[in-house]
Amino acid sequence: MVEERITTTDGHPQTTIIERRGGGGGVLIAIVLLIAVVVGGFYLFGRQGAENRKDAAITSAAKSVGGAADKVGDAVGGDGK
Secondary structure (H helix, E strand, O other), rough: OOOEEEEEEEEEEEEEEOOOOOOHHHHHHHHHHHHHHHHHHHHHHHHHHHHHHEEEEEEEHHHHHHHHHHHHHHHHHHOOO
């Protein structure tokens, strides 16, 4: 946006042109977007770690149940006859 002012000094007209430039709004938007991307990355990686821990817990529980079933089968079957 350009603003033009005409002033008179000592009987002579003088023109002053004032240019207004952006006050750094683009930089502010870039910083906000960068922060959003970083927070989103931490969130996604955190969720992935939680999923991995949950899967490991389920696998461990399944192995425990399998081991218990083997013990019950051995106790019931005795010598396998």
